Amino acid sequence: MRLEWRIASDVREIETIVAEVTTACANAGYSQRVCRLNVPVALTEAIANAIMRGNGGDASRSVRVCAVVGEDMLCVEVTDEGAGFDAERARAMCEDPEWLEREDGRGVFLMYALMDKVETWCDAGHTVRLVLRRT
Amino acid sequence: MASFSTEREGDLLTVAVEGQLVVGNRADFKQLVFDQIESGARRILLDFSGTAYIDSSGLGALVSLAKRARDEGGALHITGLNEDLRTLFELTRLDTLFKLFATRGDARAAF
Numbered sequence: 558m559r560l561e562w563r564i565a566s567d568v569r570e571i572e573t574i575v576a577e578v579t580t581a582c583a584n585a586g587y588s589q590r591v592c593r594l595n596v597p598v599a600l601t602e603a604i605a606n607a608i609m610r611g612n613g614g615d616a617s618r619s620v621r622v623c624a625v626v627g628e629d630m631l632c633v634e635v636t637d638e639g640a641g642f643d644a645e646r647a648r649a650m651c652e653d654p655e656w657l658e659r660e661d662g663r664g665v666f667l668m669y670a671l672m673d674k675v676e677t678w679c680d681a682g683h684t685v686r687l688v689l690r691r692t
Numbered sequence: 693m694a695s696f697s698t699e700r701e702g703d704l705l706t707v708a709v710e711g712q713l714v715v716g717n718r719a720d721f722k723q724l725v726f727d728q729i730e731s732g733a734r735r736i737l738l739d740f741s742g743t744a745y746i747d748s749s750g751l752g753a754l755v756s757l758a759k760r761a762r763d764e765g766g767a768l769h770i771t772g773l774n775e776d777l778r779t780l781f782e783l784t785r786l787d788t789l790f791k792l793f794a795t796r797g798d799a800r801a802a803f
Contacts, residue, residue, distance in 0.1 A: 568716045594745060594776040597712075601747045605715045651784070658759065660752035663784050667748055670783045 566612040581626040595671040602664040603635040611637030631689040641683035705733035710742040713750030734766030735803045741772030769799040
């Protein structure tokens, strides 16, 4: 199943997308834990990051989300209009003990922790690809 | 989305989070608890037994609330984490920052 959205940079748009992707995963037989934890949290992080950091919360900029829910694998691409960021560095920052009491900065770390693979690239905008194999 | 229900007994504030605590509602959640701290709440008990998931913004809000409670001479205790939510706290090492309890009774007794 392929699902696709183009949304304005508004965090209120996130919930519907997350619910639809999670439902598609559940219908495809993905585990309850994946549908309760991995998919909703990682996808929320990716879209929120695109809206707030990639597009800087600029409502005139859009975010494209494309999800393919396959029998063996979930693949979601989230593309914003920003210049991208160093995902590995963002992930590593969260592992710094000094970071524990900071309010921000856990989103990228959680994407990596909850997905099997995270890829990022800049082309026509910045894209984060989340991949989760069905176990 | 989510709803927050509150109970106040003296300086004890209990907040139950139903639904998700995420980027879309964390500001409302923080403000609700900050307002209660302003009005004298010092023992803050957050109950997540009705919570589906928490994202990084929600976790960050908890860090901020715990600091504020501590700065005011109070404390923040957490209860009701299911296995998935506990995993989130462990992944982010926030299980070492917060005091987590199995039940509301345990959390209250530990203040």
